[in-house]
Amino acid sequence: MLYTMILRNTKLFFKDKGMFFTALITPLVLLVLYVTFLGSVYADSFRSSIPEGIAVSDTIVNSMVAGELLSSLLAVCCITVAFCANMRMVQDKITGAQKDIAISPAKSHLISISYFISSALVTWIICFIALLAGLIYVHAVGYDMALSDVAWMILDIVMLVLFGTSLSSICNSFLSTQGQVSAVGTIVSAGYGFVCGAYMPISSFGDTLQKVLLFLPGTYGTSLIRNHALHGVFEKLEAQQLPAELITGIREAMDCRLLFFEREVPLSMMYVILGTAVAVLTAGYVLIHILQEKKDR
Secondary structure, three states: OHHHHHHHHHHHHHHOHHHHHHHHHHHHHHHHHHHHHHHHHHHHHHHHHOOOOOOOOHHHHHHHHHHHHHHHHHHHHHHHHHHHHOHHHHHHHHHOHHHHHHOOOOOHHHHHHHHHHHHHHHHHHHHHHHHHHHHHHHHHOOOOOOHHHHHHHHHHHHHHHHHHHHHHHHHHHOOOOHHHHHHHHHHHHHHHHHHOOOOOOHHHOOHHHHHHHOOOHHHHHHHHHHHHHOHHHHHHHHHOOOOHHHHHHHHHHOOOOOEEOOEEOOHHHHHHHHHHHHHHHHHHHHHHHHHHHHHHO
């Protein structure tokens, strides 16, 4: 029964063209921004940060911009697509399908689990397609990522999708109208890219806002993906024997080195923060549905 519910939710998402394209709006906006002007802005900014007398090839500059685009695209996809995929739960409430499902042999907790798993599955499919397309793009600009970095990025995507799915599951549990769905979708699509540092690094924000954003798990998810997407670029910079202080400054500017109240957050701790957030949010989702089930009895 669980498999049937998961398959049903997954098929309905891909059949709903409106929901499918809504999920892709934010990534497409980000892609257009990079192609039109953000890419050149970041390239010029990177070149200006290099002291005179130090030559950096166009390939490295283009690789830096491509890696940042790929990491930003994936960081946004993992969350916004998860929210859209999870809207099936709300759509079933609106259409009354959830009442029909409730009188079926399927148990209540299996129905809740099916929404969670199908949302994560749909998001993983889209994000891994985006990763493949991104790898083709970065290869085209002359940046060949190491297999180990790609493997780490796959882990990052898995973790960030679970975070997005658990967060959206809690939010969508309280939605019951089309107006609420549209409002939440707009807020997430428009705001998450800024909050997580995808549209622009949080290092470009003021000190107070930076400190606030460092309390959000999504910030560390973006940093993890960006670290692994740009790992090869930083290796090339180190091979050119650039000053260590300069490379550290570039890492901080790109959000690859996060400082929580002046203390550097290691990558291992970022995984712990993201994993803890997933566990807490998933537990919250389970608790909400347990309480709702008791209330309905």
